[in-house]
Each structure stands twice: as C-alpha cells, then as structure tokens.
Amino acid sequence: MKKYFLFDLDGTLCDTGPGITESVQYALAEMGWRPQKEDFLRQFVGPPLMNSFRDFCGMDESTAAKAIKLYRERYNAAGLYKSPLYPNIDRLLSRLSSCATLCVATSKREEGARKILGLRGIEKYFTVVVGDDGTRPTKAHVIDKALRDLGDPPISEVVMIGDRSYDIEGAKYCGIESIGAAYGYARPGELESAGAEYIAEDVASLERLCVALSGAKERDREGQDRSQLFLDLYKQVEDELEDKFRNSRRHYSSAVYEFIKDYESAPVRDKLDICRHIRNLMAHSANMDGEPVVVPSQPVVDALREVLDFVKKPPLAIDYATRGDRVLKVGPNQKVLRVMELMEKNGYSHVPVMKDDRFYGVFSSGSVMRYLLKNRGRGLNPDTTIKELRGYLAVEEHVENYEFVPADAAYIYVRSRFEQVRARNKRVSVIFITRDGKPDQPLLGMLTPWDVLGEN
Structure with missing residues (x-):
C-alpha cells in the first residue's frame, strides 16, 4: 500500500509545455539561433534545463548558464502563466490527499513551481514541494530531498509519478517505484524503456491506479x-x-x-x-x-x-429522579424551625418525612401555615417537632398535588402527569417513587417539574 505520492509538475500535473517551449525559443533566438521546430523544443519539457541545453543544443556549461538566464527571464514574465492543469487533475489530488501524503518533486525552480501550484489552486494538496535550488542537478537529487523532507518514509510506501524517463530513472536510483504518465511529453516507449512499474495512459487511469495503490478503494x-x-x-x-x-x-x-x-x-x-x-x-x-x-x-x-x-x-422515571439516598428527608422528631432553615438554605418548598424508612408525609411551608392558623398563631416554638404537625403532613392535606409511582414507571408517563392540570387548577408538584407506588414503602426517588420539564 502506498502512503506517499511524489508528483512531477511539468507534463504530469500541468501542461506547461507551451510556456516552456516558448521560453526556450526566446532564449535560443537571443543567442542567435534560428527558430526551432516544435518537436525539438518539446524535449525541454521535464528534464533539468542545464542537461537540456547541453544535451540538445551542444552547449558547454557556461553557454548553457547564459541560455538558462534568458529562458527564466521570459518564463517568469509570461511562460509560467501558460500552464493549465490537465483535465481532472484537481479531482485526483482531492481524492488522493484524503488518504495519502502528496508531494511535488520537480526539476523546475522551486519558487516557480510554488507559483504555478498557487496559480492553479492545487498547492493546498501538497505537504512538501521540492524543486531545483541550484544544488540538485538531477531528478534523483530532487527525489532524495523530497524523501528527507517527508521524514524518510519506508520506500515501499512511496511512488513517483512523472512523464519523462528522468522521473523514472530518478525514482529507481532512490529505490522507489514509479508510474509513467504517458499523457505527458514522453516519446513512445520512453517510459517503458526507463523501467516504470506502471503506465497511466490518461489522468483517469492515473486516478484509478493511485486509488488502488493507496488502498482508498x-x-x-x-x-x-x-x-x-x-x-x-x-x-x-x-x-x-x-x-x-x-x-x-x-x-x-x-x-x-x-x-x-x-x-x-x-x-x-x-x-x-x-x-x-x-x-x-x-x-x-x-x-x-x-x-x-x-x-x-x-x-x-x-x-x-x-x-x-x-x-x-424508553427511559424510566427513576433515571431522571433525585435518588432516595440523595433526597433531603426529615424525621418526625426533628425540630420544625431547623427543618425550615434547611429548606430555605437549599431552596426546597417541601420535603418528605420518613419514619422507620417508610413514607410518613410531606412537610412544607403550607403545613406550618395551616398549623398556625389552626392554633391562632400559637404553638410553634424552637422545640416544636415535625410529628406535632402530623395532622398537616398527609398528602391529602396539602394544597399541592403529590403522587406516587412505582419504580418501573416510564418517564413519558411521569411527564404527562406533570403536564396535566389537576384538581384546584394545580399541576402535580412532586412525584415520589417507591417500589410499587405505595406511600408506605421506602422512598426510592423524587421528581419535580424541574427534573422533567425544566421548569418550577
């Protein structure tokens, strides 16, 4: 499985031929050469410029350097703008970049390569861009630098994609496999002779091949x-x-x-x-x-x-309840004023009263009010206990509505009870949960409208 894909630029990602051949023609003309045929000029697409001017024009290194300078003057001014993407390259890169690391490895000057990638909107797909900086005279040097910039990944996980023999030979020198882009500027049989492991006749077949090699399929x-x-x-x-x-x-x-x-x-x-x-x-x-x-x-x-x-x-009501062991409960022998202080501190309007772990009643501010009214404001002192208000603790004695439900009651049922307006135009204020929904059983949990409806 391939995880790293190295792409040549000229003739592989972009059809840079017109800009390159025009710039070569210009450089040669400035040096006194007559206009050259297209087949001759196409040889310059892909290889390092120094090699091309020496090999194809018979120039020595000094003369080739002058030609390169003239070439770059023209190319930077106009040639690099004549570099359209091959059809569907953007799609290929978008798909492949989602599952692999992409790199550009080109013999073009690095700053020029980055400019073209930016102009064509594809620089975002590449983690690394390596070109010639004057110290990388061959494609093998470029590929070696790209591999180092990628952190020296296992060579079995890397593949080079290019359209000329230089790309294939550079890949072989570095020990990695290669894909020949036959839709570029290679001569017939050039990529096969160079030893490309794979050949892609067009961008569509290149995409299928890359996807297969990456395991993306x-x-x-x-x-x-x-x-x-x-x-x-x-x-x-x-x-x-x-x-x-x-x-x-x-x-x-x-x-x-x-x-x-x-x-x-x-x-x-x-x-x-x-x-x-x-x-x-x-x-x-x-x-x-x-x-x-x-x-x-x-x-x-x-x-x-x-x-x-x-x-x-569906969830059970008890899943939303305050569990019995966390409910503020009071006993019959607790002092009324102390309980009221606790209720005020915790913001409670009513608390269950338990005796021997069994439900005994509900103590609320209403319990105290009715007790005082009954006794004409007398009878409540620091020693008054909850059990002295027993006649005002029973559920039916309260203005508020209280209900009991069993432990297996569904949440949706409890919700409906809170939503329903009952006697005296009052909604249920508290629902107590016991094993079978009976008041004389241990308290397992307590629900208020806030727990269920998010309201008081």
Whole structure:
C-alpha cells in the first residue's frame, strides 16, 4: 500500500509545455539561433534545463548558464502563466490527499513551481514541494530531498509519478517505484524503456491506479458499507419515533425533530441532532463531482446505535429522579424551625418525612401555615417537632398535588402527569417513587417539574 505520492509538475500535473517551449525559443533566438521546430523544443519539457541545453543544443556549461538566464527571464514574465492543469487533475489530488501524503518533486525552480501550484489552486494538496535550488542537478537529487523532507518514509510506501524517463530513472536510483504518465511529453516507449512499474495512459487511469495503490478503494467500500448501515439505523430511529408520537399532538412534521425538541431526548439530543444533519446531507446532497459529500465515521454510527437503543427502550422515571439516598428527608422528631432553615438554605418548598424508612408525609411551608392558623398563631416554638404537625403532613392535606409511582414507571408517563392540570387548577408538584407506588414503602426517588420539564 502506498502512503506517499511524489508528483512531477511539468507534463504530469500541468501542461506547461507551451510556456516552456516558448521560453526556450526566446532564449535560443537571443543567442542567435534560428527558430526551432516544435518537436525539438518539446524535449525541454521535464528534464533539468542545464542537461537540456547541453544535451540538445551542444552547449558547454557556461553557454548553457547564459541560455538558462534568458529562458527564466521570459518564463517568469509570461511562460509560467501558460500552464493549465490537465483535465481532472484537481479531482485526483482531492481524492488522493484524503488518504495519502502528496508531494511535488520537480526539476523546475522551486519558487516557480510554488507559483504555478498557487496559480492553479492545487498547492493546498501538497505537504512538501521540492524543486531545483541550484544544488540538485538531477531528478534523483530532487527525489532524495523530497524523501528527507517527508521524514524518510519506508520506500515501499512511496511512488513517483512523472512523464519523462528522468522521473523514472530518478525514482529507481532512490529505490522507489514509479508510474509513467504517458499523457505527458514522453516519446513512445520512453517510459517503458526507463523501467516504470506502471503506465497511466490518461489522468483517469492515473486516478484509478493511485486509488488502488493507496488502498482508498477498499476504504471507499468500507465507507459505503458504513453509509448504508447509518441510513438503515436512522430509518429504524424514524420508525420508532413515528410510532411513539403517532397519537400525540405534534409541533413538527418530523418525528425525529419532534423528539429532539422534547425534554425526554436530553441524554441523546446532541448526538441525534448531529446524525440528523448528516442524514439530510446524505439524502439531499449525496454527491459532489461524483464523490460522497459526507461519509459517516464509525463513532457517528456508534452514536446512532446508542440513540436507537435509547429510543427502543424508553427511559424510566427513576433515571431522571433525585435518588432516595440523595433526597433531603426529615424525621418526625426533628425540630420544625431547623427543618425550615434547611429548606430555605437549599431552596426546597417541601420535603418528605420518613419514619422507620417508610413514607410518613410531606412537610412544607403550607403545613406550618395551616398549623398556625389552626392554633391562632400559637404553638410553634424552637422545640416544636415535625410529628406535632402530623395532622398537616398527609398528602391529602396539602394544597399541592403529590403522587406516587412505582419504580418501573416510564418517564413519558411521569411527564404527562406533570403536564396535566389537576384538581384546584394545580399541576402535580412532586412525584415520589417507591417500589410499587405505595406511600408506605421506602422512598426510592423524587421528581419535580424541574427534573422533567425544566421548569418550577
């Protein structure tokens, strides 16, 4: 599997030929040469300029250096702007950069290469860009520097892509495999003779080859499987929620959104909302340029499973309750004034009274008020105990409404009890949870409207 892809620039990513040949023609003309034919000029696309002027024009190093200077004057002024991307190169780079590290390894001057990449909007895909800085006379030098800049990855994980024999030979020198881009400027048979392990006749075949070498195709299949599983799970969530709200008054057409807006969804609300957005993208904007807009990750699929489990097994009321061992409880022998101080300090309006771990009644400010009214304001002192107010502790004695539910009561049932207006135009103030929903059993938990509805 290849994890690092080194790309040549000229004739591989960009069709820089017109700008290069025009600049070579200019340099030769300035040096007294007559105009050259296109076939002759095309040889300059790809190889290092020093090699080209020496090999193709018979120049010595000093004369070649003068030609290179003239060439660059022209190329920097006009030639580099004549460097369009080959069709579908942007797509290839976008797809490949999502699963591999990309690098440009070119014999072109590095600053010129970066300028072209920026002009064509593809520099963002490359982690490393290496070109000639005057100390890298061959493609092998360029590739070696690129490998070092990449942190010397295992050579078995690297492949060089280029359109000339120099690219293939440089790759072999550095011990890495190569792909010959036959759509570039190579002569017939040049890439095969140089020993390219793979040949791509066009950009489309290069993309298929790179994707296969990177293992992205296998990951694409995994992504497709995950996407289908995600959609299947989401459909199950939708079906469960449609059943849940079938006979309820709904505020939204979407059962999923109805549930998200419902207080019951609190434990999984954020996860479900993220999944809802992902599903909408998948359903309404499935592809862009032939690629999926979004592919759910495994953690997202796991989160949706959690939501489905939550929806299929509705939570119990006790899951939202303040557990019995954490409820502020008082005993019959506690002092009334001390209990009232505790209630004031904790912001409680009523507390359960327990005797021998059994429910005894509810003490509230209303209990005290009725006691005082009965006794004309007398009878309450620092030593007055809760049991002396026993006649005002029973559930039925309170203005507020209290209810008892069993430990297996569903959250949705308890919620409906809080929402329902009962006698004396009052809602239920507190729901106590005992094993069987009977007042004479140990208190397992307590719920207030705040716990369920988020309101007092």
